[in-house]
Every structure is written in structure tokens, then in C-alpha cells.
Amino acid sequence: MSTTSPARIAVVTGGARGIGRAVGEWFLRHGCKVALLDCDSATLDRTISEIARPGDLLGIHCDVSDPAQVDRAVAAVVAKFGRVDALVNNAGVAIFKPVLETSFKEWRTVMATNLDGAFLCTQAFGAVMAGNGGGAIVNVASISGLRASTLRVAYGTSKAALIHMTKQHAVELGDAGVRVNVIAPGPVETEMAKLVHSVAIRSDYYDAIPLNRYGTTEEMANVIGFLCSPEASFINGQVVAVDGGFDAAGVGLPTLRRRKAEAGAELPGAKA
Known part of the structure; x- marks a missing residue:
């Protein structure tokens, strides 16, 4: 009789491309079975075909809002895999416009996916996890949810709200074993x-990020x-900025770099 543990089941929203696809592939490399949700059915179908793991991978066309x-x-995931162990709320949209030019319709479009979608998926998949004894949820916010910048009144606000909603869920769902x-x-x-x-925006980011990329x-x-892994079993309700030091940086980084470059140029034997 095999003593091998059953594969963990992970659900990733916005899974057709970008961060979502990379997350899905990470789970597959680590022995999990994965459901990718996305509202872009053509890209999702292409991703499922390219990964080519039909026994371990399920693609579901879904508007999370x-x-x-x-x-x-939820019904499709449970029907195929029987349970859910991890949820990654990655689906998101962005509209970058000045505050006074952002329409209410645009505001609601961003909120519907970035915030409402995470709320709905956490409720639905979180209930499955709680019923199975626990699990892990990771929301994908943005550095724009921690610090304000231009043109992001809807996007930044949705991500700030998502960060706080994470903490609300961590308190209550943690009691049910769901981090x-x-x-x-x-x-x-x-x-x-x-x-x-x-x-210009890319240049501004490079100027502000200590790792310069x-x-x-x-x-x-x-x-x-x-x-989402057992190695993080006592981490709950936390915000992790994965930003190359952007949130930690204040003013002065371009000046520091310029001075270091100038000092290097003045060293004996340095090339101009």
C-alpha cells in the first residue's frame, strides 16, 4: 500500500498569462495539480495546450467578478480534483488615468475584478478548504496598494483594499486552518x-528601485x-513586498548612483 501523500490542488485566477501562468507552472513543478481560471478563453486554451499536462491541469473560463x-x-475543480488546498487570487485589471478623468464605470471595472473577484473566490474556495481542514490563500496586490503614485486612483485603491481584506480573512479563516x-x-x-x-515610466521605476530592474x-x-507551502505554515495575515526595495526607497537614489559613477571615473586607470 502506497504511503505517498496525495497531490495538493491549487487554483490560480488570471492564470492564462504573466504572473498567473508562472504560478501555475511553479505548482506543477512541485507536484501539485492545478486549475487555471481566466476570462480570456483563447489565451487560456493556448496556455493549457502549451503546458500539455491534461491529467494535472484544468482550464476554466471564468470572470471572477x-x-x-x-x-x-468551484464545482468544476471539486468534480475533477476532489478538493482545494491553495488559492492564488491573481486576476486583475488596470486603468491608468488622472483622478479627474477616471469615470465611475472605469472605477467599477477595476474594483469588480481586483477586489470583488478576490472576495468571491476567497469565499467560495475558502469554504472548500475550511471544510477539508485547511489550506492557503495568497492574494496578488501591488506596491501601488502600499504607496500612492500618479494615474492609479482606481488600481491603487483596489490593491490597498485587497491588502486590508487579506488581513480580515486571515483573522477569521485562520481559525479554520486557512492561512x-x-x-x-x-x-x-x-x-x-x-x-x-x-x-518614461520604466525609467522612473529604474531610478526608484535599488536593484535597478x-x-x-x-x-x-x-x-x-x-x-502556499508547508514551509510557511505559521505565516498568516502578512504583506510581502516583492519589489526590489522600491517600497523601502525614498529620494536620492539617482543622485547616489551618479556620485558613485563619478567617483569610479576619477579612480586611477578608470576609463572615461
Whole structure:
């Protein structure tokens, strides 16, 4: 009789591309079975085909802001895998516009996916986890939820609310054995970033990040995977900024770099 533990089951929203896909692939590499949820059915179908793990991977077309679709997704995951051990609320949208030009419709579009979607999925999948004795949930917020910046009144506010909602869920669901944490990524090399980050914005980020670069989707997935793993069994209700030091940095970093470069140029034998 085999003593091998059954595979853990992970659900990832916004799983067709970017951070979500990287997270799904992290779980698969670590012996889990995975359900990827996304409202972009064409990209989701392509991702499922490219990963090519039909026995371990389920793709579900789902708009997480729709309670009925979320309920159907839960039923599909339980029907195929029987349980849920981890949920990653990654689905998100961004509208970057000045405060006075952001319409209420745009505000609600962002809130519906980024905040309502995480609320609905946490309720639905969290109930399954609580019924099975526990699990882990990781929400994907943003550094924009910790510090304000321009053009992000809807996006930043949704992510700040998601961070606080994480703590609310951590308190109550923790009592049922379900840990809830949140990461706050800095800028990450994703298709969304390529669409909305101009050359000037990218330059501003490089100036403000001590590690002087964007993060990768794999780096986000590594942190999320750890927070869902048994190794993080006593971590609950925490915000982890995965941002290369962006949140820690104040003013003066470009000046510091310039002075170091100038000092290096003045050393004997230094090339101009």
C-alpha cells in the first residue's frame, strides 16, 4: 500500500498569462495539480495546450467578478480534483488615468475584478478548504496598494483594499486552518506592463528601485509558492513586498548612483 501523500490542488485566477501562468507552472513543478481560471478563453486554451499536462491541469473560463461563474468554477475543480488546498487570487485589471478623468464605470471595472473577484473566490474556495481542514490563500496586490503614485486612483485603491481584506480573512479563516497572505509586487516584466508602462515610466521605476530592474514572473511565483507551502505554515495575515526595495526607497537614489559613477571615473586607470 502506497504511503505517498496525495497531490495538493491549487487554483490560480488570471492564470492564462504573466504572473498567473508562472504560478501555475511553479505548482506543477512541485507536484501539485492545478486549475487555471481566466476570462480570456483563447489565451487560456493556448496556455493549457502549451503546458500539455491534461491529467494535472484544468482550464476554466471564468470572470471572477461574476458570482455564478465563480460557483461553477468551484464545482468544476471539486468534480475533477476532489478538493482545494491553495488559492492564488491573481486576476486583475488596470486603468491608468488622472483622478479627474477616471469615470465611475472605469472605477467599477477595476474594483469588480481586483477586489470583488478576490472576495468571491476567497469565499467560495475558502469554504472548500475550511471544510477539508485547511489550506492557503495568497492574494496578488501591488506596491501601488502600499504607496500612492500618479494615474492609479482606481488600481491603487483596489490593491490597498485587497491588502486590508487579506488581513480580515486571515483573522477569521485562520481559525479554520486557512492561512491568507498577500504579496505586493513592484513592476514586473509582463504583457500588461509592456502595454501600460511607457519608456518614461520604466525609467522612473529604474531610478526608484535599488536593484535597478523590473522583477520577473518567476520571482513572484517563487514567493507565492512558498507562502502556499508547508514551509510557511505559521505565516498568516502578512504583506510581502516583492519589489526590489522600491517600497523601502525614498529620494536620492539617482543622485547616489551618479556620485558613485563619478567617483569610479576619477579612480586611477578608470576609463572615461
